[in-house]
Every structure is written in structure tokens, then in C-alpha cells.
Amino acid sequence: MNILTLSKKATIEALLQQENSIFIQFDATKANVIVPVYLKSNTSLVLQIGYNMMKAIPDLNLDEEGISATLSFSDSPFYCFVPWSSLSVVVTESKEVLAWPVVTGEEQKDKETLKEKSPTKPYLTLVK
Numbered sequence: 001m002n003i004l005t006l007s008k009k010a011t012i013e014a015l016l017q018q019e020n021s022i023f024i025q026f027d028a029t030k031a032n033v034i035v036p037v038y039l040k041s042n043t044s045l046v047l048q049i050g051y052n053m054m055k056a057i058p059d060l061n062l063d064e065e066g067i068s069a070t071l072s073f074s075d076s077p078f079y080c081f082v083p084w085s086s087l088s089v090v091v092t093e094s095k096e097v098l099a100w101p102v103v104t105g106e107e108q109k110d111k112e113t114l115k116e117k118s119p120t121k122p123y124l125t126l127v128k
Helices: 008-018 105-117
Strands: 022-026 045-049 066-073 076-083 087-092 097-099
Touching (some): 008 022, 045 066
Antiparallel strands (some): 022 045, 022 087, 066 076, 087 097
16 A cells, blocks of 8 residues: 555544554644644644554544544643644654645635636647
8 A cells, every 4th residue: 555645534544553643734724723722823733643642532533524633732631623624744653754735825726717717628629
């Protein structure tokens, strides 16, 4: 299995089966991210998640929308949610680093504009 060809969700699932925990880096300022208020302005927040950690995360869940879990911040539980679109880097306990390109709002807008302008039929026509 080539982990680099998997979706973010499949990659995280595979890594969590192999490692006790992993570190996820994401932009906490993006829409729909749920973290404690004092961390919400962090554009490269790192959290540790895993199924086999010393402090268990019984509600760790990966679904089509993202990663959710109740994590501990200074021994206080807080429900967190990280959408896949905000996730940019994963680091394993063995120091393996996986990174995805970050698409800015302007780049996304450019892609959508280009898609709207693209013809639905091929450009070229055979001339005899």
C-alpha cells in the first residue's frame, strides 16, 4: 500500500493503526474548526491524537467531514473538530512527515473561475 496515494482520511486511518499516536497540523482559523478559543487564531496548530495514547481518547472519530475528538487541554476536556480541508501536515512518532498542499482562498477562487470558463466540449475540431 502506497500511503501517498490515499485520501487524507485513509492516510490518517492507516497511520493510526500503525502508530500509538500522530501529530496533526492544521489551520485553526479556518471555518468549522473547533478548538479552545485561545488556540483559534493559530494558523499552524499541532495536536496529538491516537487510539493507544496514555490518556485515552475514547471518542476519536474520522468521518467524511474530518477528525473529531474530546482532547485534554491542561487536564480539561474539550471537544475538537478538524475538517479535512484545514489539515496540512501529519508527523508520526517515528518522525515521518506527510504534507498536503494548502490551497488559499484566492487559489480556490481562481480554480472555480477557471472551471466555470472551461468549455464542456473539446476545444479542437478536426478540419479536413
